[in-house]
Amino acid sequence: MEPLSPQIKAEMDDAIKQELPADAKNVTTTSLGSLQNKDSRQVMDIVDRLRRSGLSGELQLPQLVVCGDQSSGKSSVLEAITEIPFPRKENLCTRFATEIILRRATSPSISTKIIPDKFRAATEKTRLEGFKASIVDFSELPNLIDEATKLMEAGRDEGSGQRAFFRDVLSIEIAGPGRPHLTLVDLPGLIHTDTQYQSKEDVELIHGLVQDYISEKRTIMLAVVSAKNDYANQVILKKCRDVDPKGLRTLGIITKPDYLEAGSAGEQAFIDLANNRDVTLSLGWHMLKNRSAKEINNTFGERNASEAAFLSKGSYRDLPADSLGIEALRTRLSHLLYKHLKTELPALQKELNEKLIEVTHGLELLGDKRSTPQEQRRFLMTVGTNYQDIVNAAVKGHYEDTFFGSLAPNESVDHEKNMRRLRAVVQYLNQQFAQVMREYGQASKITLKANFLRSLAFFDEEVPKPSTLDDGYAEFAQYQEEITCADAIQRVSSILVRSRGRELPCTFNPLLISQLFWEESRNWKLIAEYHIDRVAEICSAFVRTAIAFTVSPDVGDNLLSLKVDTALQTRLSAAKKELTNIINDTKRHPITYDPAYVDTVQQRRNDVYAARMKQLADEFETTSFTAREKGACLQSNVINADALKAALAERRNLDMEKASAEEALDDSLAYYEEEVKYFIAAVTKQVIERYLLTDLAADTISPIIVGEMSDDEVGFVAAEPEETTRQRQSLEARKATLEKGRQTFKSALGLMGRAGVR
Known part of the structure; x- marks a missing residue:
């Protein structure tokens, strides 16, 4: 210049x-x-x-x-x-x-x-x-x-x-x-x-x-x-x-x-x-x-x-x-x-007032001064206790603490503001998972044709649906193939022929049910892994938010790197291992002791028999007339018994392989229906609940964890850096100024009121 x-x-x-x-x-x-x-x-x-x-x-x-x-x-x-x-x-x-x-x-x-x-x-x-x-x-x-x-x-x-x-x-x-x-x-x-x-x-x-x-x-x-x-x-x-x-x-x-x-x-x-x-x-x-x-x-x-x-x-x-x-x-x-x-x-x-609240919270995050190992450990004990209270409340669905704040109704359930209510988010995601399993968990979706004889209730029943599926869950629709019932029977028949043992005609190898179930449930692991990862991401984001609310960023970052990230990864690995065990159980020979399975199979066969009989009755139904009564000609519908008998005799000569295939399809669908309910319950309870939610606070930050930390680890996490000391001094000075200002406001407004200024 x-x-x-x-x-x-x-x-x-x-x-x-x-x-x-x-x-x-x-x-x-x-x-x-x-x-x-x-x-x-x-x-x-x-x-x-x-x-x-x-x-x-x-x-x-x-x-x-x-x-x-x-x-x-x-x-x-x-x-x-x-x-x-x-x-x-x-x-x-x-x-x-x-x-x-x-x-x-x-x-x-x-x-x-x-x-x-x-x-x-x-x-x-x-x-x-x-x-x-x-x-x-x-x-x-x-x-x-x-x-x-x-x-x-x-x-x-x-x-x-x-x-x-x-x-x-x-x-x-x-x-x-x-x-x-x-x-x-x-x-x-x-x-x-x-x-x-x-x-x-x-x-x-x-x-x-x-x-x-x-x-x-x-x-x-x-x-x-x-x-x-x-x-x-x-x-x-x-x-x-x-x-x-x-x-x-x-x-x-x-x-x-x-x-x-x-x-x-x-x-x-x-x-x-x-x-x-x-x-x-x-x-x-x-x-x-x-x-x-x-x-x-x-x-x-x-x-x-x-x-x-x-x-x-x-x-x-x-x-x-x-x-x-x-x-x-x-x-x-x-x-x-x-x-x-x-x-x-x-x-x-x-x-x-808002600035005073903000500054006061900033000081609370910094906590007490901590220069000695004892002060540092005591500080972390307090942090662990406060953190544990918040996380346990979130897992239980108790949202009274100020941490949970207000909701954002127009945002997604897992939005940052809503995500703090952890139990609500996990419940929602579990419902999404259950719906996906019911809708798209089966590899082949069997559709009916109007002219097809079989009219099984299993194919027709409407499964309750949520209003929408999140994008990530809805994408599993692409892994499901739609086939007709006739095609399904033909596929089962082909498998039956290639898996014959020494069973008598018009029966099938019991291992056929295993084979059919394995094929239909092949997408389960993919869906469950996505769901587990999704819940784990929410838990991780929630934990970070809870830490940020409980303690200053410098201490929070040290806790994350030293303890929390490892703990979260360990919990996720354990959840994935449990899922593997559950999936392996589905690979074994089908076992069920639920009477509902027998009832379902029997009901399906009764439905098939009733549908066939109704079709034949309709086919051989005729109209007959009787003598006049009081000047009117009486009309009635009757079944041609001889024709019906001949048709039934003819149907006894049906393809034995097809009959066995139909029986096997009924049994496999009934078994799938029972197993998908078990799998949904196992994933949500044994995996999500047991490994991702239970003890979330105790495994990440707790007084017990702090007590087991060495002095060096405590010092690494809680020792106060020079910039934190300066920050505390600045916040304390600001707080004193704001408190003085608030008192000034209070006294001045009081004087103004007494003076009658309007």
């Missing part, structure tokens, strides 16, 4: 030290009664107390920000509002944000300090924070500002050259008996383009600085527009509209109307702007006439008289009186501030 020219630098230094108006000797100038009526004073007192309690670093406190383009008259507006004589000159610009804190006190005082930019180096922050000075009257203010500027300049990086602007903040607190509680911020003016002495980096810095301030939701913007330039070209209006489209917290200020030619189009344009006819703001516009270059040494009384005389003439007489002049502006600001602050206080209090 190019350094400021010696001429410009000398001009700036000279301007800072120039003669101030006569009012500068008096710290408590003209009473600012317009800014401190009873109600607004009570509300502003609360904000002042909160600011002094240190909350400005934690919360966005309400404040007034004076912003505008370079040389738009911002500092003059600030000076007129506060009646504090700031050193200024037409060609001198504000090089950093200046925070003006007015505070009521029994004795007058002026104190200053520098709030360093957060991106400054630590040593630079310390040096700038060391700047604290007090003065007795405003005549010393230029020297203070000059000293602060030089300190900021001294901190520039080597080789970066002279800085024109800074992100540091100069804070000036002015106390006195006649002061209202009020905070205003004067920002550097926006630069449209870089010059020889104001680089592109300076332009970006100022725009970023202004953007940061006006983006704060509790900031009221006094957008200053100079009548010397076309307001359409003054970028501050666009910036304010971007962050406050409806102008709910933007008050437009028009300055320098004395530069406009009376009766000109330019004057009319600014008259229209003041009437809120062009750039519309909910808070409207206000017009001021500040000191001209010739009036720079006038007192505030002379300044106000000059302004009143000017605005009472010409076209300005037609503007509303409450939008003209400094006195009207103070009254307007008083009402505006009162309404704004009163609206923001409940939200501010809520945000304060």
